[in-house]
Amino acid sequence: MFDTLSDRLEGVFKKLRGHGRITENNIDDALREVRLALLEADVNIKVVRDFVEHVKRKALGQEVLRSLTPEQHLIKFVADELREVMGGAAREIDLKVKPPVKIMVVGLQGSGKTTSAAKLARWLRENRKRHPMLVSTDVRRPAAMEQLRILGAQVGVPVLDSHENEDPIEIASRALARAETAGYDAVLIDTAGRLQIDEELMEELDRLKAVLRPHHIVFVADAMTGQEAANVAAGFHERLGISGVILTKLDSDARGGAALSVRSVTGAPILFAGVGEKLDAFEPFYPDRLASRILGMGDVLTLIEKAQANYDQKQARELERKFKKNEFTVTDFAEQLKTIRKMGSLGDLLGMIPGLKKVAGQVDSEEARRELKRIQAIIDSMTPQERENHLILNGRRRARIATGSGTSVQDVNKFIKQFEQTRKMMKKLTRMGAGRAMMRGLHFGS
């Protein structure tokens, strides 16, 4: 639907490939594309300017102009720079402090603080064998405390009882006392959402910080935030000193330029990514992954993770065998369709595979979606037997399926014909080693 940042840069670099060399002039051309792409991805305009300036300086300083493959160098520079801004390798939240480790969660309204707090608590318990405790100091938003209570119950982490007519500061000190006596080794303090310019509420955070003396102040940033991400983050950072960032709603189709803005303004590492509404949809943030994605290498690693979550080894092997032996049935196809739909929209998934972005747009068209629906209806109207062996579909059966699915016999014929074609194609592909292209993508990624 839109040109993504990766598309844009891909375009630039394709153009560069067409040229023999990079000159100072076409560096500018290329960098202007980089600049535009970043702006469209919601990276703050000033951050963009700095970034481009940096890349240019670095690229020119080194021997790009004389190198044999200058475009490779520029790609590398842009990639390196992006990675650097994003914070290099994944950073883990530092838990090596005298327990209880105290983590305060702050951010704008609706950025996902409460959900993130619960997710982080769960993560600490599951992945770091901690005994965390949650507490809400949000006395402002109706039912915010109730929300944390429910989420806490869902992740199996105790939530301190607090009330809306209590003072947040009091709740905080009560939480510390409770952690002490009950022996919790991690305390997560959820705060009310607030604007960075709301003096009164920012002061409340000051006081909370003074009472809690938290080891970490984690800023929750919505990946969909626009130009203001930089100012908001800066506002919180100047006031409180942010030690880490949780980037939420990364499962959206937002290009996530906000991450770059927040990171370059605060210098704080992005620690975690929220990737769904379920409480386990929470993972360490890999800056290089986002950088790779930005550079059009496809988000292969994310795809792997999605695949892992939805397929198991046996299933995958079975599938491959079926393709090779040409035993892939309509039943299998229906299964695939279901699994893949669970993983997200077809276009999204394709977009993660390097080189398939163009196709991704087409598959996501309204037309394709309607078609997919029709196919689903046809499959649903088949008997199990027919699904196992589509060769038994004679005229009468086809007519029945057409009536059952509200389509025409032509549609059914079309489907069967296409299904056969697909099978043939897939057989060929598997023989050739369909995974090869993917493997290459992997190497790029890592």
Added chain:
Amino acid sequence: MSSNAFDVLVIIGAVVAIGALLAFLMVLVRWHRRKSRPELPPETAESFRGWVAKPPVPPPRAEAPGAPAATEAEAVAPVPAPAIEKPAAPPPSPPPAPQAETPVASVPRAEEVAPEPPAVAAPEAPKAPVRLGLGLRKTRESFLARIRGVLRSGVKLNEIYEGLEEALIGADVGVETSLKLTEAVRARLKNDARPEIIRDALKDEIAAMLEKVERPMADPQGAPLVVMMVGVNGVGKTTSVAKLAARFKRERGPVIVAAADTFRAAAIEQLEVWCKRVEVEIIKQKQGSDPAAVAFDAVRAAVARKAGTVLIDTAGRLQTKVNLMEELKKIGRVVGRELPGAPHETWLVLDATTGQNALSQAKIFNEAVKLSGVVLAKLDSTAKGGVVIGIAGQLGVPVRFVGLGESIEDLREFDAREFVDALFTPGEEAASGSYAA
């Protein structure tokens, strides 16, 4: 990092599966193409879109016969500095006329390019125009217009426009829309270089764009007005519903609120608290129940009790979640079955701090449940919410209300003029510059 045997297999499985679907769909698309009348191929549309987003500088230059001379003129003008903004790049003109040979050009540029003058390879040039097709002519014209302007009034004009463009981009208007707006103003004002005139013209342009799509709310003809509120997570749907409930209660009589966010923890409780404060009736079920059923009950109750308005608070959902968008469609259908014509209004709640993704939100929500308005929440933040301009321009969806705070009264009817004024508030410059220090 993860390339042990297990992973490889899983990947292959996934690829094969997706590949199968992909292959299948490709066959479909081909089939359709063969059948359907020759439309504009999607690739063209795509590249055109991409083109619009780029500032119309290099390719037209390469194409337009008069362009090279004009470029030189630009270079002669005393601005060697902002090379990135207005790239002094020697355009790869198809007939390889090396820059160094053009006497005018060689003066300012000599130091830059001197070491390797013929380095500017040509291949890019012929390719671009072919791909760009339709869009080219228009863009070339405006480009020439720009050049002419520069010739007459020097650089200052460019700087003014660049400043305005940056201001717009900084207000989340988006690159594409910002350029479109400034170019429209420029085409109208030609080379008038009075900053206030230009800024006011730009304001007019934006306000016109927003006002053009404004339309009155649907008239339910005596039945309760059913408004469905949709949006992604955390934009402020529930709060907006509460504020609207207070307002509609005043204006249209009894309001019934449907707690159709049955997913998020404590969403129902949150809405309940609000409804108690506003003193309107709430129809709810347990968390996890069918949202369509809740909406249905609310509409039925409203019809029976002759309420003025039904407000349906739906769960936040990312526009990319296909099944959740289906759920939304279902709510619409079910409500329409109980009361034909309902939901009369479907409003997308947008967070003013959201960037360009709001366009994607609007597009996809609009495809699923025809949007009839936008509620721009959190406009009391430092963000300007400029993305609604693009939404109005591209989708024709008007902004209905703006949210300006956390209390019930903090909801105002949208006023294009006011909004545009805020977009250009001088204080903004200072605010958005603060972090850099």
